[in-house]
Amino acid sequence: DGGITQSPKYLFRKEGQNVTLSCEQNLNHDAMYWYRQDPGQGLRLIYYSQIVNDFQKGDIAEGYSVSREKKESFPLTVTSAQKNPTAFYLCASSATGTEGTQYFGPGTRLLVL
Amino acid sequence: AQSVTQLGSHVSVSEGALVLLRCNYSSSVPPYLFWYVQYPNQGLQLLLKYTTGATLVKGINGFEAEFKKSETSFHLTKPSAHMSDAAEYFCAAHNTDKLIFGTGTRLQVFP
Numbered sequence: 001d002g003g004i005t006q007s008p009k010y011l012f013r014k015e016g017q018n019v020t021l022s023c024e025q026n027l028n029h030d031a032m033y034w035y036r037q038d039p040g041q042g043l044r045l046i047y048y049s050q051i052v053n054d055f056q057k058g059d060i061a062e063g064y065s066v067s068r069e070k071k072e073s074f075p076l077t078v079t080s081a082q083k084n085p086t087a088f089y090l091c092a093s094s095a096t097g098t099e100g101t102q103y104f105g106p107g108t109r110l111l112v113l
Numbered sequence: 114a115q116s117v118t119q120l121g122s123h124v125s126v127s128e129g130a131l132v133l134l135r136c137n138y139s140s141s142v143p144p145y146l147f148w149y150v151q152y153p154n155q156g157l158q159l160l161l162k163y164t165t166g167a168t169l170v171k172g173i174n175g176f177e178a179e180f181k182k183s184e185t186s187f188h189l190t191k192p193s194a195h196m197s198d199a200a201e202y203f204c205a206a207h208n209t210d211k212l213i214f215g216t217g218t219r220l221q222v223f224p
Contacts, residue, residue: 004156006156031210040122040216040217042203042214042215042216043157043203043214045211048210048211050210088154090156090157092156092157099145099162099164100145100207100211100212101147101159101162102159102212103159104149104156104157104158106155107154107155107156
């Protein structure tokens with residue numbers, strides 16, 4: 001089955017720790033995105049990548065980092081500089097020529113211990 | 114900057130009643146427009162989208178939305194609500210290389 005997978009479903013972070021959220025897609029999509037979701041605030045774009053080895057900051061990139069070494073993978077690292085990391089993180093991808101239609105993974109909930 | 118506004122963070126309807134979720138966009142050029150649905154602790158699922166052509170767009174689960182350029186609106190409707198429609202709904206507009214999302218509307222359906 002084609003789709004987007006995110007792991008783990010739940011992740012716990014200790015103070016001062018970096019954690020990495022995984023996002024993999026087998027849809028052969030060129031573009032991938034990371035969003036943060038907090039109650040009542042909708043989705044906020046963290047980073048996005050339209051092609052391998054290139055990515056752009058979104059609206060709330062501070063405290064996060066990404067890499068895009070392979071087309072199918074777009075991991076997100078939440079660094080210790082992100083002081084309020086507790087949120088639901090969503091990964092999405094889209095194909096060229098689909099008017100920007102994005103397809104989403106199931107999400108990872110990050111909690112701080 | 115382009116923005117998407119969803120009027121009403123919470124909407125409650127009775128089962129069988131009409132569902133109307135409002136979305137307005139701000140753009141001088143009509144963008145591509147989307148509605149997504151999110152069930153608790155899950156990702157977003159595409160309900161429908163408007164690109165060009167027919168202004169009344171039909172989606173999954175009996176939902177439809179009408180693009181009205183004069184009102185810069187893209188409201189989502191369903192004639193008869195089901196209990197299974199209870200979820201959060203997001204309107205989004207395509208802007209260059211990303212989507213701009215509204216803040217969402219939580220739909221409650223009462224028996």
